[in-house]
Every structure is written in C-alpha cells, then in structure tokens.
Amino acid sequence: MEQAVQIVIGGLLQGSVFALVALGFSLVFRVTGAINLMQGAFCILGALSMYSLGQVFHWPTGLAAAGAAAAVVAVGLIIGAAFFVPGLSRLPVSGMLIMTAGMLTLAEGLALLVWGSQPYALPPFSGEAPVRVLGIRLPTQGFWIAAVTAAVILGLWLLLTRTTAGKALRACAENPVAARLMGIDVPRATLASFVLAALIGGLGGIVVGPITSLQFDTGRFFTIYGFVAVAIGGLGSFVGAVVGGLLLGVVEQVAAGYVSSLFANSLAFGLLLVVLLWRPSGLFASGPQRRTDVRDENRVWPPIVRLRGRSAAVAGIAAVALLAALPLAVNSVPVMSSLVITFILFIGLLGLDLLMGYAGQVSLGQAGFMAIGGYASAILATNHDWSPLAATAAGIVVAVACAVVLSLFTMRLRGHYLALATLAFGLLVDSFTVGLTDLTGGPSGLVGIPSFRIGPYAFDTSERMYYLVLALIVVLVVVLHGGVRSGFGRALQAIRTDQTAAAALGINVARHKLIVLAISAALAALAGSLYAFYFHFLSPEMVGTPRSLEMLAMLVLGGEGTLVGPLLGVAILTLLPTVFQPLAAYKTFATGLLLVLAVRYLPGGIFGTAVDRLRRITGGRGTAPVARVPGTLS
Amino acid sequence: MTPAALEAIGLSKSFGGLVAVDDVSFTVAQGTLTALIGPNGAGKTTLFNLITNLYRPDAGDVRFLGASIAGLAPERIAGLGLTRTFQSARIFPGMTTLENALVGAHRHLRGGPLAQMAWLPSVRDEERRVTARAEALLELVGLAPFRRAPATTLPMGAQKLLEVVRALMARPRLLLLDEPAAGLNDSETAELSGLLSAVRANGITVVVVEHNMSLVMEVADEIVVLDAGAVLTRGVPADIQRDRRVIEAYIGQGAGAH
Numbered sequence: 038m039e040q041a042v043q044i045v046i047g048g049l050l051q052g053s054v055f056a057l058v059a060l061g062f063s064l065v066f067r068v069t070g071a072i073n074l075m076q077g078a079f080c081i082l083g084a085l086s087m088y089s090l091g092q093v094f095h096w097p098t099g100l101a102a103a104g105a106a107a108a109v110v111a112v113g114l115i116i117g118a119a120f121f122v123p124g125l126s127r128l129p130v131s132g133m134l135i136m137t138a139g140m141l142t143l144a145e146g147l148a149l150l151v152w153g154s155q156p157y158a159l160p161p162f163s164g165e166a167p168v169r170v171l172g173i174r175l176p177t178q179g180f181w182i183a184a185v186t187a188a189v190i191l192g193l194w195l196l197l198t199r200t201t202a203g204k205a206l207r208a209c210a211e212n213p214v215a216a217r218l219m220g221i222d223v224p225r226a227t228l229a230s231f232v233l234a235a236l237i238g239g240l241g242g243i244v245v246g247p248i249t250s251l252q253f254d255t256g257r258f259f260t261i262y263g264f265v266a267v268a269i270g271g272l273g274s275f276v277g278a279v280v281g282g283l284l285l286g287v288v289e290q291v292a293a294g295y296v297s298s299l300f301a302n303s304l305a306f307g308l309l310l311v312v313l314l315w316r317p318s319g320l321f322a323s324g325p326q327r328r329t330d331v332r333d334e335n336r337v338w339p340p341i342v343r344l345r346g347r348s349a350a351v352a353g354i355a356a357v358a359l360l361a362a363l364p365l366a367v368n369s370v371p372v373m374s375s376l377v378i379t380f381i382l383f384i385g386l387l388g389l390d391l392l393m394g395y396a397g398q399v400s401l402g403q404a405g406f407m408a409i410g411g412y413a414s415a416i417l418a419t420n421h422d423w424s425p426l427a428a429t430a431a432g433i434v435v436a437v438a439c440a441v442v443l444s445l446f447t448m449r450l451r452g453h454y455l456a457l458a459t460l461a462f463g464l465l466v467d468s469f470t471v472g473l474t475d476l477t478g479g480p481s482g483l484v485g486i487p488s489f490r491i492g493p494y495a496f497d498t499s500e501r502m503y504y505l506v507l508a509l510i511v512v513l514v515v516v517l518h519g520g521v522r523s524g525f526g527r528a529l530q531a532i533r534t535d536q537t538a539a540a541a542l543g544i545n546v547a548r549h550k551l552i553v554l555a556i557s558a559a560l561a562a563l564a565g566s567l568y569a570f571y572f573h574f575l576s577p578e579m580v581g582t583p584r585s586l587e588m589l590a591m592l593v594l595g596g597e598g599t600l601v602g603p604l605l606g607v608a609i610l611t612l613l614p615t616v617f618q619p620l621a622a623y624k625t626f627a628t629g630l631l632l633v634l635a636v637r638y639l640p641g642g643i644f645g646t647a648v649d650r651l652r653r654i655t656g657g658r659g660t661a662p663v664a665r666v667p668g669t670l671s
Numbered sequence: 672m673t674p675a676a677l678e679a680i681g682l683s684k685s686f687g688g689l690v691a692v693d694d695v696s697f698t699v700a701q702g703t704l705t706a707l708i709g710p711n712g713a714g715k716t717t718l719f720n721l722i723t724n725l726y727r728p729d730a731g732d733v734r735f736l737g738a739s740i741a742g743l744a745p746e747r748i749a750g751l752g753l754t755r756t757f758q759s760a761r762i763f764p765g766m767t768t769l770e771n772a773l774v775g776a777h778r779h780l781r782g783g784p785l786a787q788m789a790w791l792p793s794v795r796d797e798e799r800r801v802t803a804r805a806e807a808l809l810e811l812v813g814l815a816p817f818r819r820a821p822a823t824t825l826p827m828g829a830q831k832l833l834e835v836v837r838a839l840m841a842r843p844r845l846l847l848l849d850e851p852a853a854g855l856n857d858s859e860t861a862e863l864s865g866l867l868s869a870v871r872a873n874g875i876t877v878v879v880v881e882h883n884m885s886l887v888m889e890v891a892d893e894i895v896v897l898d899a900g901a902v903l904t905r906g907v908p909a910d911i912q913r914d915r916r917v918i919e920a921y922i923g924q925g926a927g928a929h
Contacts (some may be wrong), residue, residue, distance in 0.1 A: 542780035543749035
C-alpha cells in the first residue's frame with residue numbers, strides 16, 4: 038500500500054512537468070495555431086543552465102534558478118523573434134511543424150555544444166532528506182514541484198482572464214486579423230506567448246531537474262510527453278493540459294513500478310496513438326477550433342519543381358556518369374564511406390520526399406521504418422542465416438506491415454496530429470530497439486552482420502557497395518519519376534493541399550495515403566538494411582529519432598517535391614562533417630540551423646532554388662510564364 | 672422511363688439550433704440545366720454539400736440516376752460521375768494550370784501506380800490523350816497560354832474557369848457548379864455562359880448555384896428557388912422572373928407589397 042502511494046506521488050510529480058510542458062503547448066497553440074515541438078527543449082535548457090549556475094559557478098539556489106529562467110527567456114526571445122514569429126505568417130501548418138522540429142534540433146545542438154553528451158543530475162533545492170507525512174516519505178523537491186506548478190497555473194489563469202495583455206493574447210487566438218484591426222500588435226503578442234511558454238517550460242525543467250536524468254537530448258521526451266498530455270486533455274485546453282499531464286505521469290510511474298520502464302515508455306506512446314484514434318479532440322476539447330481541413334489562402338505552397346523532357350534526361354545521364362566516375366577521383370577511405378552512406382540515406386529520402394514533398398504528409402518518425410527494416414533483416418541474416426537478399430526483402434515486408442498498422446491510427450489525422458503520431462511511432466520504435474536487448478543487442482547494438490551479397494557475389498568493399506546503391510538509386514529515381522509525372526503523382530499533389538477537393542474529383546485519399554506511406558516505409562527499410570549490411574553493425578542511434586529529424590533537414594535543405602534535390606541535402610549533412618572533422622561536434626546544431634533557415638528562406642530547397650534561377654537566367658524553353666492578370670481572357 | 676439525373680428527397684440539415692436545409696425535395700431531369708437560386712444563407716451551398724456527402728444529412732435521401740448515393744464517400748460519388756466545384760475556387764496550389772486540369776481526369780486513368788511508375792506504353796498513351804483533351808478545354812476558355820503557369824498566379828476569374836475545366840475533365844454525368852460566375856468579369860462570364868451551353872449540348876446534366884441573374888435566365892432550363900432552407904418555388908425562367916414571392920425573398924416583404 039505504502040509503495041503504491043509512493044508510486045502515485047512520484048507519478049504526480051513527474052506529471053507536473055508534463056503538465057507544464059503541456060500548458061506551454063496549449064498556450065502557443067491557442068495564440069498561434071501552431072505546435073511548438075521545441076517546447077520540451079526549454080525544460081532541458083532551464084535545468085542544465087541551473088546546473089551550470091548552481092554547481093559550476095556556485096550561485097545560491099534562488100539566484101541560480103532566476104538566472105536559468107532568464108537564460109531560457111533569452112533563448113526563447115531569440116529563436117521566437119528570428120524564426121518562429123516570422124515563419125507563422127508565411128508557412129503552412131506542415132512548414133511550421135518542420136520549422137519547430139528544426140528549432141528542437143537547434144536547441145539540442147546548442148545543449149550538446151555547451152554541456153556535452155554526458156548525463157547530469159541536479160541536487161534537490163532543500164536537501165536530500167525526505168519528509169515523513171502520515172508515515173509516507175515525501176521528497177522535499179516534491180513540495181517545490183507542486184508549488185511551482187500551482188503558481189504557474191494560477192499566474193497563467195490570472196494573466197489571461199484579468200489583464201489587458203491577457204485579453205490581447207486571447208483576441209489573437211480567436212481571430213488574428215480582427216485583433217490586428219483592433220490595434221493589437223499580433224507579432225508581438227505571438228512572441229510574448231512564445232516566450233511565456235518558454236519560461237513555463239524552463240521553470241518546469243528547473244524544479245524537476247533534481248528528480249530526472251538530464252541530457253542534451255532529453256528535451257524531445259518532454260516534448261512528446263507534453264504532447265501526449267495535451268492530446269489526452271485536448272489541444273488548447275488549459276484544464277486538459279494539467280489533467281492530461283498528471284494522468285500521464287501517474288500511468289507512466291505505475292507501469293514503470295509494476296511492469297518495466299521499457300513498457301512504461303511504450304505505454305505512453307501507445308496511449309497517444311489510442312487517444313488520437315479514439316478521441317482526437319481530447320477529453321477537454323476547448324479553445325478556438327482551428328480548422329486544418331480548409332486551405333489557407335495566404336499561405337504559400339512552394340511549387341513542385343519539374344525538369345522537362347530532353348534537358349532533364351541529358352542532365353540526369355550526365356549526373357549519373359559523373360557519380361559513376363567519382364570513386365576514381367576519391368582516394369580517402371572515410372570520404373568513400375561517407376559517399377556510400379549518402380547514397381543509402383538518399384534511398385530513404387526518396388520515400389520521405391514522396392510522402393512529405395508530394396503528398397504533404399509530415400513524418401517525424403521515418404527512421405523508425407529504417408530501424409524496423411534494418412533490424413529485421415540484420416537479425417534474420419546474422420542469427421538465422423538467411424541470405425542478405427531474402428532478409429532485406431523480409432525487412433521491407435515487415436516495415437510495410439508496420440506502416441499499414443500505423444496508418445490505421447493515422448488515416449484520419451492531419452497536420453499536427455499526424456506529425457506527432459509519427460514522432461510517437463519513431464520514439465516507440467526507439468524504445469524497442471533499445472529495450473529488447475535479447476533481440477537487438479540493446480544500446481550497444483547488433484554486431485557481426487554479414488556483407489550484402491547476391492548469390493556468390495559479396496558487396497564487401499565500399500566501392501562495390503557504392504555501385505550497388507548507385508544502380509538502385511538510378512532505378513528508383515526513374516521509376517518514381519514515372520509515378521510522380523502521371524496520375525499517381527498528381528493525385529498526391531492534390532491531396533497535399535486540398536483533400537476535400539481531391540476527394541470531390543474521385544481521388545481515394547485514404548488509399549493514396551496508405552500507398553505512399555507503404556512506399557516510403559519500404560524505401561526506408563531498404564535503406565536501413567543496406568546500412569546494416571554495409572557497416573556490419575546496427576545500433577539504435579544509427580536509426581533513431583535524431584536520424585528522423587536529420588532526414589527532415591536533408592529533405593527540406595535539398596528541396597521538397599524535387600525527388601533528386603534531397604541528394605544535395607544528404608551530401609551536405611553527411612560529407613561536410615567527414616571532410617571537416619572538427620565540425621562533427623557542431624553537426625546537430627548545424628542540422629537544426631540549416632533546417633530552420635531552409636524552411637524560412639529556401640522554400641524550394643537548394644535544388645528548387647537553383648532550377649528556378651537557372652530558368653530565369655536562360656529564360657528559354659521550359660520557362661513557366663506567370664499569368665499577368667490579363668484583364669480579359671478572350 | 673429514364674430515371675431523373677438527380678433526386679433530392681426530404682433533405683434536412685441543421686447546425687446547432689440553425690436549420691440550414693429543411694425538408695428539401697426536387698428532381699433534375701437528365702440533360703437539363705437547373706439553376707438553384709436564393710438569397711444569401713438560403714442553404715444552396717449546404718444543399719450541394721449534402722448531395723456530395725461532405726455533410727451527412729440529418730434526414731432524407733439523394734438519388735443519382737435512380738440509385739441512392741446517401742452515405743457514400745465523396746470519392747465514390749465522384750467515381751459514379753457526379754462532379755462538383757466549390758464556391759471559392761479550390762484549385763490545387765503548387766501545380767500548374769494544365770496539371771490542375773489533369774487532376775480532373777483522375778477517375779478515368781486505368782493504369783495503377785505500378786503501371787504509371789513503369790511508364791508503360793498504355794500509360795503513356797493515356798497521358799497523351801488526357802493532356803490533349805485538357806489543352807483543348809483550356810483553349811476553349813482562353814486559358815491555354817497559361818497552361819504552364821502556376822495555377823495560383825491566375826486571377827480569380829480564371830481560377831474559377833479552371834475549376835470548371837477540371838470538373839469537366841472528369842467527364843461527369845452530372846455537374847454541380849457552386850457560383851461559377853462569382854468574381855468573373857463580363858468577358859469571363861461570357862466565356863462561362865458559352866461553356867455552359869456547350870456542356871449542356873453535350874448531354875451533361877448541370878445544376879448551378881448562381882447569383883448572376885442574367886446568366887441564369889440565359890442558360891437555365893429550370894430554376895429552383897430556395898429561401899431560408901426550403902424550396903420556395905420552381906419553374907421555367909420566365910415564370911420565376913414574374914413570381915412575386917421570389918422578389919420578396921430577395922428584397923424583403925415591404926418592397927414586394929407595393
């Protein structure tokens with residue numbers, strides 16, 4: 038009995054932080070209609086700043102907490118003003134999701150640079166000795182957590198209901214255009230809500246630090262748990278955020294206490310999927326109902342870039358010839374290896390581009406399919422003596438089966454919910470690859486994977502692997518190009534921007550989404566398998582959520598909806614750290630920064646922008662004439 | 672006897688306390704052009720949404736060529752040959768004018784995704800055929816010069832014409848047009864009027880929601896007048912023009928009493 042009470046109290050404390058992250062989510066969502074995936078990172082930034090100020094610089098606790106909160110507010114101000122607020126008026130929902138995913142990566146990169154990758158622990162504010170109340174031991178930190186959570190809730194409620202500033206925020210939430218007409222500075226109010234949410238997240242991190250393990254990338258877990266809380270409670274509802282957070286904390290601690298912590302993680306992500314399926318609007322749906330199903334006229338959809346006819350064929354053949362000759366010019370082993378990895382990842386990106394660039398389905402968990410395919414084929418080939426070819430095929434089948442199951446949950450989801458469901462899926466796969474030690478080798482990875490071979494021919498050198506993957510890519514690009522230039526591709530593009538209009542023209546939206554998800558899962562699984570066979574090794578971090586976010590950056594940087602453009606993105610983010618070794622530590626930071634900048638300034642990515650420029654310079658055939666309001670059409 | 676192209680039978684829909692469509696019944700004979708008119712808020716667009724099952728009706732049935740289509744998914748309804756356009760031109764951003772038109776042909780493409788990826792000869796032929804047809808239709812409405820321009824760069828009137836072209840690419844048996852002339856200038860309206868007559872001459876049944884009365888009077892065979900969610904009256908244009916109740920519905924009772 039006493040143990041049960043202890044576990045529930047632990048759950049409530051853990052849940053308080055989820056509630057605070059959820060409050061931040063709801064606040065930003067209500068004011069801007071966007072989900073800020075960076076929300077959880079503020080917790081980590083707050084807690085790690087607290088560590089530095091308190092433990093390294095030996096500031097007294099109160100001062101250190103204030104300093105840490107100020108640091109979080111400063112980061113929030115910079116990122117909000119530089120990226121989030123400017124993005125809001127220009128980007129569609131999916132673009133904002135990608136941007137905040139970039140902000141999350143950026144924050145993780147920043148934390149990695151400042152604090153490194155080792156875990157930290159904060160000392161409790163008021164000593165280690167627990168207090169006994171009615172025979173139950175309570176950690177003193179618990180009182181701090183409860184008090185700060187209560188204070189934040191009360192303060193937020195007072196601010197929103199009792200002050201003019203709060204009314205302005207609510208006006209922005211109800212109707213930004215009307216609010217602007219009434220003289221409210223909407224961008225400033227938006228920034229204020231963003232920074233306020235950052236502060237709430239930071240405070241949560243500061244008080245919960247002593248009872249959690251902190252690492253540069255723990256932020257994404259706070260983000261996902263906060264979102265699970267929000268999804269349970271109802272997006273935009275403050276009561277729902279608090280109830281959802283506490284509930285999630287208790288459920289998770291009970292599961293961890295009585296079953297296992299692996300199960301607790303899976304349970305949380307599973308819970309999200311179930312809630313999304315059963316009651317997408319949450320338990321306490323409230324706040325302005327934002328419609329994500331109607332097209333937003335003033336949002337810009339980047340045009341999908343096409344090269345036409347002969348010039349495309351000539352450019353394609355030239356590019357392939359160049360790539361085929363490349364190994365002759367490269368005599369560095371690490372660079373050659375990087376090139377192979379670039380190509381392997383590009384296979385996964387072809388699928389992601391089809392899914393996101395063409396069909397507009399944001400996926401934050403694509404590496405999950407790489408992991409499923411990679412581990413399935415590696416385990417079959419290593420432990421069960423399957424031929425690598427058959428094992429790869431089996432891996433693809435398993436991944437496609439998982440995609441079909443996932444699509445049962447995500448079929449009716451759009452925008453935020455779809456993105457978060459895919460993130461939950463990715464993290465769920467992560468927790469299995471780490472947790473199922475007997476099967477996957479756990480965190481240290483699966484070793485002794487054989488080389489890829491077709492019949493007697495083994496692809497056991499980088500050169501052989503290079504040509505194998507290059508050949509695969511040529512075939513895939515040609516095939517997918519055929520798909521996107523005909524009815525299938527047009528249907529996907531129609532679904533991307535207007536599902537209702539697409540359905541009204543007889544396009545089976547659900548079927549197309551399923552097909553495109555299955556294709557992307559198959560390609561990701563193929564990439565994951567090749568990766569494992571090439572390295573003879575597969576570990577969770579090679580195909581984990583950071584990889585998903587990195588692939589997102591590669592896609593957006595190279596150019597969404599261009600099929601071949603992402604190759605540039607992969608090359609930049611894979612080859613540069615290899616060629617300039619000292620840059621490797623900055624990789625996460627640079628990935629995030631490039632992602633954010635590309636979303637903001639390069640709507641067509643590098644490839645799209647280059648093609649556009651080229652067309653403008655040559656001005657010749659293939660130029661798209663822009664209709665200059667002709668007045669009459671006759 | 673051939674079945675009616677469209678039968679609405681006792682359709683009702685309310686939103687909260689507001690009854691948007693109240694027990695509406697009407698039939699549209701095959702090969703005719705019927706105009707659905709009525710003041711703003713009369714429930715015209717809601718009626719379209721009920722017919723195409725974007726909204727599920729509270730009561731009533733819809734029959735298309737004699738068979739009930741109530742409760743069918745919108746893409747199934749479209750697949751049967753009932754195509755609609757939207758009040759705000761919902762062209763697909765990110766695609767060119769020509770590609771937008773081609774999306775309309777979706778239901779007639781026989782090649783599956785695999786055949787299309789393999790770019791089989793049959794797929795190539797099919798693409799060539801629908802492209803030729805789309806270009807001919809764009810030519811007809813004067814949009815041919817902009818076929819490679821991003822569709823969002825077209826002026827509003829041209830976007831609405833493009834949406835009609837896109838719907839025609841589906842080779843519909845019944846075409847529902849929601850205010851196609853809204854936002855069109857005079858010459859564009861003339862293009863539209865010509866297009867509608869051509870459509871009807873090809874045997875396609877048309878139901879059009881429209882506020883432009885001279886257009887309605889010019890092209891409609893029959894007019895159904897909706898007011899406050901219910902059918903006020905119906906008849907040939909000449910009768911509707913003289914109907915006192917219609918004038919009252921539009922201008923208000925005081926004005927009609929003179």
